[in-house]
Amino acid sequence: MIKKALALFAVLFLFSGHAAAGFDGYVEVTNNTGYDIYYLYVSHAKSDSWEEDVLDDDILPNGHTVRVNLRNAKSSIFDIRAKDEDGDTYTIWDLDVARHDVVFTLDDMD
Structure with a gap:
């Protein structure tokens, strides 16, 4: 899992420009859908x-x-999408990750 977080860090760093001050933090994503999540996009x-x-x-x-x-x-405002083993997607839009983590449930299914 650490290498995935580092990969995201690298991608975000490339797209963030050379701004001296940016958001540094994290978001915890919990899967309570009843299915395994195979893809996670932030x-x-x-x-x-x-x-x-x-x-x-x-x-x-x-x-x-x-x-x-x-x-x-x-x-600190992000969109987060998960895709489960059946191909169903779950999306949270405009989440302030500085204030909230994510718990995906079946109610979040697109």
Whole structure:
């Protein structure tokens, strides 16, 4: 899981420009959907597309939590999308990760 968080850090750093002050923090994502999550995307709320899958080759089993580190981000507002083993997606829009973590449930299914 650590290498996935570092990969996200690298992607966010590349897209954050050379701003001296950016958001440094993390978001914890908990899977309470009843299904394993195979893909997890964390993108700036203003982004036109999803960033790389932060899970890479790992999965987020039901009932487990992963921490995604965010460094030098433009802000603390992110969109977060998960895709489960059946291909169902769960999306949280405009989440302030400085104030809230994510718990995906079936109620969040798109």
